[in-house]
Amino acid sequence: MAGSIDRTTETLDRIDAKLGALLALVLDSHIRESGIARPKERSIDRLLTDAGLSAQTIAALLGKTDRAVNLALQRERGEKNGKKAPNGKMV
Numbered sequence: 001m002a003g004s005i006d007r008t009t010e011t012l013d014r015i016d017a018k019l020g021a022l023l024a025l026v027l028d029s030h031i032r033e034s035g036i037a038r039p040k041e042r043s044i045d046r047l048l049t050d051a052g053l054s055a056q057t058i059a060a061l062l063g064k065t066d067r068a069v070n071l072a073l074q075r076e077r078g079e080k081n082g083k084k085a086p087n088g089k090m091v
Helices: 002-034 044-050 055-062 066-080
Strands: none
Touching: 002 044, 002 055, 044 055, 044 066, 055 066
């Protein structure tokens, strides 16, 4: 019985995270289209991460590898912090 409850809880948590991500995407789109506010520029990877999805889930949804999602998030963090690599490119 406890195993069944654990699986149900896991399933509900995954559904909740995906619904949160969907809501974030819809709201971001509405805000951009209506012009009611200026949302901050961020990648789809960052938007979905901020909505609570794991890199693994984002990768599966976008047809990417976990590594590609993590690299995109690291790159975006580096750009946000203004860090540059030795070759002068943003990291």
